[in-house]
Amino acid sequence: MGAEGIGARVLRKEDRRFITGKGRYTDDMTAPGMGFAAFVRSPHAHAAIKSIDTSAAADMPGVTAVLTGDQLVGDGVGNLICGWMIHSKDGTPMKMGAWRALEAERVRHVGQAVAVVVADTAAQARDAAEAVMVDYEELPAVVDAIDAMKEGAPQLHPEAEGNLIYDWEIGDETATNEAFARAKHVTRMEIFNNRLVPNAMEPRAALAAYDEAEEHYTLWTTSQNPHVARLVLSAFYNIAPEHKLRVIAPDVGGGFGSKIYIYPEEMVCLWASKRTGRPVKWVADRTEAFLTDAHGRDHHTEAEMALDEHNKIIGLRVKTVANLGAYMSLFSSSVPTYLYATLLSGQYDIPAIHCNVKTVYTNTTPVDAYRGAGRPEATYVVERMMETAAREVGMDPAEFRRKNFIRSFPHQTPVIMCYDAGDYEASLDAAMKAADYAGFGTRKAEAAKRGKLRGIGFSSYIEACGIAPSQAVGSLGAGVGLWESAEVRVNPVGTIEVLTGSHSHGQGHETTFAQLIADRFGVPTDSVSIVHGDTDKVQFGMGTYGSRSGAVGMSAVVKALDKVEAKAKKIAAHLMEAAEGDIVIEGGELKVAGTDKSLPFFQVALAAYTAHNLPAGMEPGLKEGAFYDPTNFTFPAGTYVCEVEIDPDTGRTEIVNFVAADDFGKIINPMIVEGQVHGGLTQGIGQALLENASYDESGQLLTASYMDYCMPRADDVPSYKLTTTETLCPGNPLGMKGCGEAGAIGSPPAVINAITNAIGTNEIDMPATPEKVWRAIQAAKMPAAAE
Amino acid sequence: MATVTITVNGKKRSAAIEDRTLLVQFLRETAGLTGTHVGCDTSQCGACVVHVDGKAVKSCTMLAAQADGAQVTTIEGLAQDGALHPVQAAFREHHGLQCGFCTPGMIMAAVDMINRYPAGLDEETIRKELDGNICRCTGYHNIVKAIKAASDTMRGMAQAAE
Numbered sequence: 001m002g003a004e005g006i007g008a009r010v011l012r013k014e015d016r017r018f019i020t021g022k023g024r025y026t027d028d029m030t031a032p033g034m035g036f037a038a039f040v041r042s043p044h045a046h047a048a049i050k051s052i053d054t055s056a057a058a059d060m061p062g063v064t065a066v067l068t069g070d071q072l073v074g075d076g077v078g079n080l081i082c083g084w085m086i087h088s089k090d091g092t093p094m095k096m097g098a099w100r101a102l103e104a105e106r107v108r109h110v111g112q113a114v115a116v117v118v119a120d121t122a123a124q125a126r127d128a129a130e131a132v133m134v135d136y137e138e139l140p141a142v143v144d145a146i147d148a149m150k151e152g153a154p155q156l157h158p159e160a161e162g163n164l165i166y167d168w169e170i171g172d173e174t175a176t177n178e179a180f181a182r183a184k185h186v187t188r189m190e191i192f193n194n195r196l197v198p199n200a201m202e203p204r205a206a207l208a209a210y211d212e213a214e215e216h217y218t219l220w221t222t223s224q225n226p227h228v229a230r231l232v233l234s235a236f237y238n239i240a241p242e243h244k245l246r247v248i249a250p251d252v253g254g255g256f257g258s259k260i261y262i263y264p265e266e267m268v269c270l271w272a273s274k275r276t277g278r279p280v281k282w283v284a285d286r287t288e289a290f291l292t293d294a295h296g297r298d299h300h301t302e303a304e305m306a307l308d309e310h311n312k313i314i315g316l317r318v319k320t321v322a323n324l325g326a327y328m329s330l331f332s333s334s335v336p337t338y339l340y341a342t343l344l345s346g347q348y349d350i351p352a353i354h355c356n357v358k359t360v361y362t363n364t365t366p367v368d369a370y371r372g373a374g375r376p377e378a379t380y381v382v383e384r385m386m387e388t389a390a391r392e393v394g395m396d397p398a399e400f401r402r403k404n405f406i407r408s409f410p411h412q413t414p415v416i417m418c419y420d421a422g423d424y425e426a427s428l429d430a431a432m433k434a435a436d437y438a439g440f441g442t443r444k445a446e447a448a449k450r451g452k453l454r455g456i457g458f459s460s461y462i463e464a465c466g467i468a469p470s471q472a473v474g475s476l477g478a479g480v481g482l483w484e485s486a487e488v489r490v491n492p493v494g495t496i497e498v499l500t501g502s503h504s505h506g507q508g509h510e511t512t513f514a515q516l517i518a519d520r521f522g523v524p525t526d527s528v529s530i531v532h533g534d535t536d537k538v539q540f541g542m543g544t545y546g547s548r549s550g551a552v553g554m555s556a557v558v559k560a561l562d563k564v565e566a567k568a569k570k571i572a573a574h575l576m577e578a579a580e581g582d583i584v585i586e587g588g589e590l591k592v593a594g595t596d597k598s599l600p601f602f603q604v605a606l607a608a609y610t611a612h613n614l615p616a617g618m619e620p621g622l623k624e625g626a627f628y629d630p631t632n633f634t635f636p637a638g639t640y641v642c643e644v645e646i647d648p649d650t651g652r653t654e655i656v657n658f659v660a661a662d663d664f665g666k667i668i669n670p671m672i673v674e675g676q677v678h679g680g681l682t683q684g685i686g687q688a689l690l691e692n693a694s695y696d697e698s699g700q701l702l703t704a705s706y707m708d709y710c711m712p713r714a715d716d717v718p719s720y721k722l723t724t725t726e727t728l729c730p731g732n733p734l735g736m737k738g739c740g741e742a743g744a745i746g747s748p749p750a751v752i753n754a755i756t757n758a759i760g761t762n763e764i765d766m767p768a769t770p771e772k773v774w775r776a777i778q779a780a781k782m783p784a785a786a787e
Numbered sequence: 788m789a790t791v792t793i794t795v796n797g798k799k800r801s802a803a804i805e806d807r808t809l810l811v812q813f814l815r816e817t818a819g820l821t822g823t824h825v826g827c828d829t830s831q832c833g834a835c836v837v838h839v840d841g842k843a844v845k846s847c848t849m850l851a852a853q854a855d856g857a858q859v860t861t862i863e864g865l866a867q868d869g870a871l872h873p874v875q876a877a878f879r880e881h882h883g884l885q886c887g888f889c890t891p892g893m894i895m896a897a898v899d900m901i902n903r904y905p906a907g908l909d910e911e912t913i914r915k916e917l918d919g920n921i922c923r924c925t926g927y928h929n930i931v932k933a934i935k936a937a938s939d940t941m942r943g944m945a946q947a948a949e
Contacts, residue, residue, distance in 0.1 A: 018887030021822015253888025506886030682926030706831035
């Protein structure tokens with residue numbers, strides 16, 4: 001692999017700027033004449049807007065303009081859209097309610113923007129925003145998805161009767177019913193997946209600058225996918241044609257899905273910049289982030305698992321209601337459908353599966369993809385069911401999983417996915433060994449002597465990443481293709497720039513992508529720079545989400561490298577008067593195999609640009625581009641084992657050991673992969689133990705700051721034990737599967753299974769706070785009233 | 788409006804500012820030092836930690852006027868003559884950062900923590916002491932490792948100097 005090639009623990013090239021305070025985030029950008037935006041937001045979850053009086057605000061010091069939704073609509077700015085079409089089982093299309101960037105008629109969640117103030121300073125803008133008088137007529141609100149479907153519930157959108165967005169299904173219902181009819185045992189559970197707020201540490205921000213002379217906009221923004229942002233802003237929101245709009249995502253402080261989407265605020269800054277004739281900056285405060293960043297999860301599920309007499313799973317039936325909030329965010333429709341129900345087979349050979357998903361509107365913040373997106377929800381259902389079923393039939397949960405594992409590949413599940421490669425027993429064994437499963441009984445007994453309840457829980461997760469062949473996602477309703485692009489530019493002096501449509505907001509692309517080049521040409525990573533996040537520099541790209549930067553983004557780089565290598569070899573063969581097939585690249589040199597003839601890489605590059613002596617008919621230059629469209633999803637999988645100790649007097653859970661055994665296929669930089677897993681695990685443990693976006697009945701978000709929303713802190717989580725197993729993904733050139741989301745997908749059920757194992761009752765939902773655990777312990781102690 | 792003078796990273800900065808100006812705003816907007824970040828507005832996340840007269844302070848919770856006459860060190864002032872501070876070096880060596888947004892506050896808090904525990908730090912103490920700093924990327928695993936390593940390094944340096 002070489003010191004810096006594939007598989008090496010190369011320290012990050014990008015770190016120096018971050019550890020010295022020289023990172024350049026959106027809020028660090030300034031533009032001459034810049035004004036600041038502050039949004040006027042609804043304090044009500046549901047209300048009609050009777051009037052908006054901006055006159056007092058307009059007279060405040062420093063105010064340039066106070067703008068409202070009527071002006072936005074009048075200027076032809078389009079509504080926000082959801083870009084993935086889902087059809088209900090009756091064939092009707094999903095019901096998309098109108099979503100304006102500034103609402104003029106009816107607000108549908110607390111925090112929805114109704115006006116914007118632009119002023120000389122941020123403080124002046126805020127002061128003036130407070131002076132905008134909005135006359136609301138409050139309407140009844142609904143926050144819970146089940147309640148929203150009830151007769152008489154407040155209705156959000158005229159397009160969606162009963163607040164129903166779609167009623168969708170997947171799988172073979174008849175075959176599934178037949179399986180249940182002959183089942184020897186059926187496990188049934190009602191499972192909630194709590195609502196979360198992504199909480200990237202850098203709040204969303206935008207700086208929009210309109211150049212009147214060129215009729216051109218520049219937008220610096222916190223985006224995971226600047227090209228998609230430009231496409232949507234241009235094609236759907238009518239901000240400007242693509243060639244008149246440059247979107248730059250500079251250093252971005254975390255995303256976790258929340259920075260995929262195009263939100264009202266970024267659009268409004270662009271529009272307001274033209275309206276006011278000055279650059280406009282907006283930076284969310286944390287409460288704005290809580291109220292307006294797309295939330296994650298919020299599922300209510302009823303699941304049934306059918307077993308035969310040998311404890312083999314023969315069927316799975318799942319009914320899920322997913323809360324999408326007040327509006328359909330950009331990819332919201334895909335999350336509880338193709339990113340969720342298609343993973344319900346887990347790692348198991350289940351011949352019949354049927355899943356019905358209903359999605360509904362409520363007076364809450366829109367819900368969309370958050371780290372894992374659908375797959376954590378599926379994993380939580382499947383893995384809680386696996387553990388519960390094993391207990392009910394009296395089998396060891398590890399052995400029950402082992403008995404039902406898929407063992408031959410490719411494996412076609414009943415829910416679309418075709419798993420290409422894996423070895424689930426290998427990761428289960430690795431996890432059990434690392435967790436010392438055999439010694440658990442001794443540890444439990446020792447803990448009992450100290451008055452503690454000790455429990456152990458498994459989660460054998462699978463996810464589908466890369467997302468995915470463009471034709472396939474198109475047939476499933478996606479409005480975009482999900483390929484990636486790359487360009488490799490070798491400069492005349494032999495240094496290399498790699499342009500990628502992938503985007504790093506913490507993942508370390510500047511290092512790992514450079515490792516591919518070091519591996520291929522034997523040049524140091526210091527001679528390589530990775531260019532990303534600017535629509536003026538990179539031709540096009542689909543961005544980073546779904547653990548796709550490696551499996552899809554790097555595959556595009558590999559394709560471009562193949563072309564560069566082929567041309568470099570042709571030039572070298574010509575210069576050294578050798579056969580092209582005899583040229584090998586080693587240690588930064590192009591050599592003629594079996595001879596002492598060689599040329600340094602930079603000389604070949606120089607020859608390509610001087611063009612004094614190239615093979616006949618060859619174009620000068622050494623620069624190649626490629627688009628890579630994946631051939632399938634990739635399927636990272638693994639087993640996590642969580643061990644907890646619970647204080648029965650306080651209900652407090654301590655994670656005393658956490659083991660992750662992952663199969664990510666080929667790993668480029670183990671240090672970075674481990675970091676991704678650490679972070680994912682902590683977010684998953686946060687979901688399981690601490691985090692919850694909690695609304696009161698009137699639709700007020702009770703957890704809208706770090707004072708109220710419990711983020712995992714350093715003393716809430718342990719140090720982790722990580723191990724990997726490897727089966728290569730056959731679908732891409734490097735055999736990569738992706739690692740960014742696994743931790744958040746696999747960990748919640750492992751934690752909850754450990755807790756239910758410790759306390760001896762299955763009646764607990766996330767987050768398993770000390771209060772809930774204590775109450776569950778007390779409830780289990782009480783004799784059932786009916787008995 | 789009030790005129791305040793703050794010595795930032797050894798350099799005196801005077802400016803007439805609105806009374807409500809926070810220290811973090813003074814640092815970012817007046818002094819042009821954007822390494823100090825704002826992550827939460829409620830003194831919870833610690834992305835804005837700087838040193839005021841040698842002690843870690845959340846600069847979103849202090850008025851610039853309160854720092855009048857004080858010596859402030861920000862993340863930009865930590866490396867000396869291009870040589871990284873041992874805590875900065877340890878964060879890189881142990882992959883203690885990903886997106887980098889919480890990193891300046893983490894590093895400034897860690898330097899303060901190590902200063903307060905000259906006898907060294909164990910993992911449990913580091914985790915408890917990091918209560919005022921939130922990171923969403925790293926899961927803290929490598930941050931804890933980095934601080935432990937930096938603490939050991941700095942203790943070794945201190946002993947060698949004695």
